Amino acid sequence: MxxxxxxxxxxxxxxxxxxxxxxxxxxxxxxxxxxxxxxxxxxxxxxxxxxxxxxxxxxxxxxxxxxxxxxxxxxxxxxxxxxxxxxxxxxxxxxxxxxxxxxxxxxxxxxxxxxxxxxxxxxxxxxxxxxPSLDELRAKIVGLIVAPATKLATITQAPAAQIARVLSAYAEKEAA
Missing domain, CATH: 3.30.70.1730 (Ribosomal protein L10, N-terminal RNA-binding domain)
Incomplete structure (x- = not known):
């Protein structure tokens, strides 16, 4: 060299x-x-x-x-x-x-x-x-940021789903 x-x-x-x-x-x-x-x-x-x-x-x-x-x-x-x-x-x-x-x-x-x-x-x-590596830490942070929004969407959809089930049960009852 x-x-x-x-x-x-x-x-x-x-x-x-x-x-x-x-x-x-x-x-x-x-x-x-x-x-x-x-x-x-x-x-x-x-x-x-x-x-x-x-x-x-x-x-x-x-x-x-x-x-x-x-x-x-x-x-x-x-x-x-x-x-x-x-x-x-x-x-x-x-x-x-x-x-x-x-x-x-x-x-x-x-x-x-x-x-x-x-x-x-x-x-x-x-x-x-x-x-954890930087990518793993970033993924955890994104997961923590997204988690509340996901929970909020699930909670807001739950009452509508319950109403739909009740109406469906009434419809089946009337059909019978």
């Missing part, structure tokens, strides 16, 4: 770090190509990315970003799982780690709204993975 390629890789990583909501650092000790492909496909489906990078280049890219605290975790063969949704990358990584003993979660960081990032250890990443 020459200087231009290294500079491009650092710029790409810096851009990624500035636009994502979470970064999870993992260690892959001898994963096969098939396992890596499965992980990348699962990440893509969740709207996240997984990238293996040179540690020195990643440390350079971390400089000037909210994720500067991740520099200490970048030792050995690591991969970086990132996503804009703060939960997506953590969920995929935790699920993948359950079925693969050669894949280890080292830690991560979660970007805060006010700026800066909160460092996460293994327990923090696992706790983050148990939270």
């Amino acid at each position: 020459d200087r231009a390629q290294k500079a491009a890789a650092v710029a790409e990583l810096k851009q990624t770090f500035s636009s994502v909501g979470v970064v999870v650092v993992t260690r892959n000790n001898g994963m096969t190509v098939a396992q890596s492909t499965r992980l990348r496909n699962a990440m893509r489906e969740a709207g996240a990315t997984y990238k293996v990078s040179k540690n020195k280049l990643a440390k350079i890219a971390l400089d000037g970003t909210d994720y500067l605290s991740l520099g200490d975790l970048l030792t050995g063969p690591v991969g970086l799982a990132t996503s804009i949704d703060p939960v997506a990358a953590a969920k995929v990584v935790v699920d993948f780690a359950k079925g693969n003993d050669k894949f280890e979660i080292v830690g991560g960081a979660l970007k805060e709204q006010a700026g800066g990032a909160t460092a996460l250890d293994l327990a923090g990443v696992q706790a983050l993975a148990t939270l």
Whole structure:
């Protein structure tokens, strides 16, 4: 890798770090190509990315970003799982780690709204993975907003339905 390629890789990583909501650092000790492909496909489906990078280049890219605290975790063969949704990358990584003993979660960081990032250890990443995703939260909010209107419509239709049943019963009684 020459200087231009290294500079491009650092710029790409810096851009990624500035636009994502979470970064999870993992260690892959001898994963096969098939396992890596499965992980990348699962990440893509969740709207996240997984990238293996040179540690020195990643440390350079971390400089000037909210994720500067991740520099200490970048030792050995690591991969970086990132996503804009703060939960997506953590969920995929935790699920993948359950079925693969050669894949280890080292830690991560979660970007805060006010700026800066909160460092996460293994327990923090696992706790983050148990939270609902942004899409799930949006669906719950929409459900909560729609529920009163649905209940109101049901309540207002109930008296009309009762009157219709009473009239139908009278009509059947007169016909008999």
